[in-house]
Structure formats: structure tokens, C-alpha cells
Amino acid sequence: xxxxxxxxxxxxxxxxxxxxxxxxxxxxxxxxxxxxxxxxxxxxxxxxxxxxxxxxxxxxxxxxxxxxxxxxxxxxxxxxxxxxxxxxxxxxxxxxxxxxxxxxxxxxxxxxxxxxxxxxxxxxxxxxxxxxxxxxxxxxxxxxxxxxxxxxxxxxxxxxxxxxxxxxxxxxxxxxxxxxxxxxxxxxxxxxxxxxxxxxxxxxxxxxxxxxxxxxxxxxxxxxxxxxxxxxxxxxxxxxxxxxxxxxxxxxxxxxxxxxxxxxxxxxxxxxxxxxxxxxxxxxxxxxx
Numbered sequence: 040x041x042x043x044x045x046x047x048x049x050x051x052x053x054x055x056x057x058x059x060x061x062x063x064x065x066x067x068x069x070x071x072x073x074x075x076x077x078x079x080x081x082x083x084x085x086x087x088x089x090x091x092x093x094x095x096x097x098x099x100x101x102x103x104x105x106x107x108x109x110x111x112x113x114x115x116x117x118x119x120x121x122x123x124x125x126x127x128x129x130x131x132x133x134x135x136x137x138x139x140x141x142x143x144x145x146x147x148x149x150x151x152x153x154x155x156x157x158x159x160x161x162x163x164x165x166x167x168x169x170x171x172x173x174x175x176x177x178x179x180x181x182x183x184x185x186x187x188x189x190x191x192x193x194x195x196x197x198x199x200x201x202x203x204x205x206x207x208x209x210x211x212x213x214x215x216x217x218x219x220x221x222x223x224x225x226x227x228x229x230x231x232x233x234x235x236x237x238x239x240x241x242x243x244x245x246x247x248x249x250x251x252x253x254x255x256x257x258x259x260x261x262x263x264x265x266x267x268x269x270x271x272x273x274x275x276x277x278x279x280x281x282x283x284x285x286x287x288x289x290x291x292x293x294x295x296x297x298x299x300x301x302x303x304x305x306x307x308x309x310x311x312x313x314x315x316x317x318x319x320x321x322x323x324x325x326x327x328x
Contacts, residue, residue: 040326041107044115044137044167044267045207047082048243050325051266056318057246060084060117061310062271064091066102068278071303073106073114075310080323082113084137084267089118089126092133100133113326117169119269127157131166139169139210147196154204162205172200173212175247189214194235201242208243208267211236213260215248228256230263237264245269254316261317270313274306281305 051058063069063085076083085103092100100116107114117137118130127138140157142150154170161168173192192211201209214228237244243266246257257268281302285292292298314320 040111040113041104041136042113042115043165043207044084044117044169046167047084047113047115048208048266050113051082051322052243052264054322054325055262055264056322057261057265057268058082058084058115058319059310059313059317060086060119060245060267060269061274061313062086062088062091062119062269063103064088064094064271064275066099067299067303068274068306069103069106071307072274072310073110073112075307075314076112076114077110079311079314079320080112081314081319082322082326083319084115084117086117086119086269086271087135088120088271089122092118092130097129097133100135104134112323115167119271121157124153124156124160127160131161131164135166137167137169137207139171141171141210143171143174143190143210143212147200151200151203154200154206158205167207168205169208169210169245170200170204170206171210171212171245171247172197175210175212175215189216191229191232192236194232194239197236197240201240206242208245209240210245210247213246215246215252228252228260230256230259233260233263233265243267257316258318268313268317273313274309277309278302278306 061072063072103116115137116135118135119139120141121127121139122141127140130138138161140154142153158168174190189212213233244264245267246260246265247269285301
């Protein structure tokens, strides 16, 4: 069941759970995510970064739309970290039901202006808009964009930002970073800051950089009101670490249907875990079918 992010997260906000946004950079990842979510009856966001979209091509989105339309599970097809109006327009033409404009690196007023422009383009077409205020950290190997020094979201700025832009969801910075954290790096999320933002902002809140954080901190953030959590590195790392083992064990293997099953199984373990950690399992019942 294909819907936009505003519709999907309104239910999550009401019932206090978070919907995972899995980056689906290949068909194998897409199929695994959909299969797990159908089994768990868990709403899901199928996310594509502009680089992933460029790699897969526009026709890949048609496959995502087809999977969503043939499923009873509520799904959103979401552009992750769009940075230009051109990227937003491409996504909307392709059939994305949600787009993110990430202008968090810009000064506050410029972030507001570009977000307002995207809202003006997307809303008349029924496409929801996610924006970001504050900055997410970055780690080695991160391709999604981030900053060396995290700028935490100011609650008062968040209120003004949402009111002036009309965005449907807001990604906030409370201490996470994109990618897999290096050994010895232990992020600590500012949970009280999250609670303060949640108490003042009307739209659902998003947590980027959800991979590799402690389960206890992620679970606490869901309890305090996060309604969408982005997961990319965790599932891809499980997939490709197992793929390296498979290739090393059998250098002659070449058929995709022989090459990928163990990697898909390894990735599915992570997908199942995230669904349960976010309290997303069996939440399909809250949506009108």
C-alpha cells in the first residue's frame, strides 16, 4: 500500500513507534526489506539516496512502486538527502511519494527558503517533505553527507522552522553520525534535548545516522517520540561482509541465485532486529486497508 510520509508517520506518532527507512540500493536489498516487513506486518519507508538513484536508474523506482502497490504493508518511497531542487524534481517525476531536502549545512534563513520552495513544489502533488535542522556527524566511508562537528538542533529554532516552512517531518540532530562508528567511538544521544524538541514541535521527528548506535539509546529515542529512523550502513555491512565470505569460499561461483542467498539471510537478521527495536512490528493493523 503506497502512501506518503505525512500519512504514514501520523499513525506512528499517534501510537508511539518508529518506522524504519531502509536504504534500498539494489534489488536484493529491496526484496529483503519488503519480505521482512510483510512477514512482520511492519510499515516501512523505502529510501533511495540521489547517488543510489543515479546508480540504479529511474526504472528502478517503478519496481519499488510495483512492490508497494502489490503489498498490504503501508510503504513510502522516499528520496533521502536530496540537496538540490533538481534532485527533488527528478524524484517527484519518478513517482516518489516523499522527498527530503537537506539544506542543514546552510545558514538558518537559507535552509528555510529552499525548504519552502520544495514544499511549494511537492505539496500540490501529494508528496510529503522532510527537512533537517542541525547537522548529523560523519564517519570514515560515509557517502551520505555529514559534518565533522555536530550542530545540535535548537528547540526554539525548530518551532520557527516548522511553522515557516510547512515541512511534514523534521530530522533533528541529537548526536548521531552517518555510517559505521569506528572502534572506540561511543556516541551518546542527547535524549533530554529530544524530549524538549518533541514537546514543542508539531510534526513527526526523524533520526538520521541510526546505524551502529546502542540498542538501548535507539529504543529510548523511540519512547521519547522519534517516528522515523534511517538505516543504511547496518544492513549493507551485513550483506557485503557475508558476500565477501561467499566469494572467498568459492571463487567459481557466478550465478546471482547462488551468490546472494547467504548475504540476504545475514541482512534479514538485521532488518528483523531493527523492526522489533523500533516497535514497528505488527503495526499494519493501525492503517486503513
